[in-house]
Amino acid sequence: MKTKQLNVDEAVARIPDGATIALTGSGGGLLEADLVFAALAERFRRTGHPRDLTLVHALGIGDGKGGGLGHFAQKGMVKRIIGGHWSWAPELQRMAREGEIEAYTLPAGVISTLLREVGAGRPGVITPIGLGTFADPEHGGGKVGPAASEDIVERIELDGRPYLRYKPIRVDVGIVRGSRADLHGNISTADEPADMDAYAVALAAHNCGGFVIGQVKEIQNGPFVPARQVTIPGVMVNVLVHHPEQRQSYAGEYDPAISGQALPKGRAERKEGPSGIRRIIASLAARELKAGMTVNYGFGIPGGISAVSDPQVISNCWEMVEQGIHNGELLDGALFGAARYPQAIVSSLEQFDFFAGGGLDIAFLGMGEMDAQGNVNVSQLGASVVGPGGFVEITQGARKVVFCGSFEAKGLDVAVENGALRFNSMGEIPKLVDQVRHVTFSGAEAIRREQEVFYVTERAIFRLTGEGVELVAVVKGVDVQRDVIERMAFRPLVRDVAEIALAGC
Incomplete structure (x- = not known):
């Protein structure tokens, strides 16, 4: 037929x-x-x-x-x-x-x-x-x-x-x-x-x-x-x-490395990785990676984490993204969802089954807004629907979740000097709010599932606990009261706050 x-x-x-x-x-x-x-x-x-x-x-x-x-x-x-x-x-x-x-x-x-x-x-x-x-x-x-x-x-x-x-x-x-x-x-x-x-x-x-x-x-x-x-x-x-003129992707007509039909020649060059605030956050988040982990990266800031991580750790992790890609040189930006030299390509449906069933040790996802209950919003920013993509399956299925996002939006400008953070200008739009406008990740559900949850920004790191959101670390050069607590819409738990010096940023 x-x-x-x-x-x-x-x-x-x-x-x-x-x-x-x-x-x-x-x-x-x-x-x-x-x-x-x-x-x-x-x-x-x-x-x-x-x-x-x-x-x-x-x-x-x-x-x-x-x-x-x-x-x-x-x-x-x-x-x-x-x-x-x-x-x-x-x-x-x-x-x-x-x-x-x-x-x-x-x-x-x-x-x-x-x-x-x-x-x-x-x-x-x-x-x-x-x-x-x-x-x-x-x-x-x-x-x-x-x-x-x-x-x-x-x-x-x-x-x-x-x-x-x-x-x-x-x-x-x-x-x-x-x-x-x-x-x-x-x-x-x-x-x-x-x-x-x-x-x-x-x-x-x-x-x-x-x-x-x-x-x-x-x-x-x-x-x-x-x-x-x-x-x-x-x-x-x-x-x-x-359609004879069909292109493999927006990047080009055909690249056998992206379709998994070619092997790398020699040792792969180390990717340069992100810069600026994105690099700072990615470097802080990468501290949560441990050898032997199965790990997923979301779009945005998390897409740069692999490039700034310890190569020895990364080489002993199993990396993947929701489009069905396993390992390889994961691509960032407009081609996020593909990789050069992937080790395996499965359907996104099978990948989501793996995620939802608890197959991930750790997941790194973006963070539009975060609130006092530990909820995160990435699906409706401002008045526009964005949608979650695979965010919900990933965050509800992973044993450990690390959210990555800037502390504020619009106008935030920082620099790193001698391992310390310097603020050139603060952001105009707060992202740590009293209540998110759209719940893409539920803090209460995470507590019920006994997940380990962290929220990483360029100046401070928070952790979700049964008592609420706790401030656990700040970057060197950051004043806890002036630069963190006074610029949040809710007061976090504050007990033992560590100080982190930035390296390689």
Whole structure:
């Protein structure tokens, strides 16, 4: 049985008004079906159809400049979005904020798992992931923006314990991408930086009675040898779109090191790492790393921790990120989520299972706001929805969590002299607040789970205890009262405060 090959305009013409579309991809152009997205947007501009779409995606897709999800930011084209990460599509963030679309955000791993469960005909996802956070109906149930009203999450009890049930979603269309396909529609992601949740997207659409569009760079005449190269079997693919100009990522057309198809030549050069405040925080956080740990890094400041850590320690740790990458030279910035010379690439769905089930010894994550209860917000900053990405699964599953962020925002300027911190100017926006506006990490849930939790800034380090947030260390040159306590919205516990001299910053 051969899969039908269509040009991209013919493929997107099959998508009806009101369809629910599941997408795969991640920032930096990873597994992004860019040609299909652009054609779909152009068809809407030209004809006004398809309109009133629902988009479902686990991770952020785009470049922040109109690519990726940004193609869908047209009034009337989208009715609802259930997204795990929104930062790469600022115009959709605006539409959500102003009520032009029904906006929801859920943990990325939950969304990927939900697609798999929908494809398997099961009644949604039942999990403790999200309890006590924005995803919990007691804290909003994932609704963001004024137009969202439907309850898509419910709180239930099993064997006397609370869980969240994320309700199933009927998927009409799946849009996936691969490197190559054969004439039977089998799709391989062998040349891609990550597999993401492409299989789950295709499974959900196919088994809901919908159809799957697969964008590929190459269509080959013969079958894949070995057959294990196939990521999505052709039985789930209805339409192939050939895109010979497809790029592996925004960084370039193809790099075999990023797809794990090449080995490093000689010893890898030490990465330079971040600079300024970001380097200071990363260096302080790296003190928590110990040889033998399984470790995850989040986007932002945590992405630079590996580069500033002791090479002997790092070489004896197992590093990974939520996109499914294990070890290798983890990339930072726009290509966060990929690595050069990875040792293993698994689906993001399998990676999230590992995280949620407690596979991590330590996780380093960003910190937008932190409050007196030890809660952290990264999912809604200001009035805009950002979404958590994999933050919730990672922070609720790791044995030890280290949050990394500047003490203040907007205008903070510091320097390091002789191991001491000097403030050139303080920040205008406080980040250690009385109560965070969106609970992405619940301090109370962490205490219940007996997790070890630290909050690292450029001037002070805090720890979560059963009695509250405790100040445990300050950087040399910092006055505890003037530079820390008086610039917080709550008073931390203060007992034995250590002083840390900065080195290599």
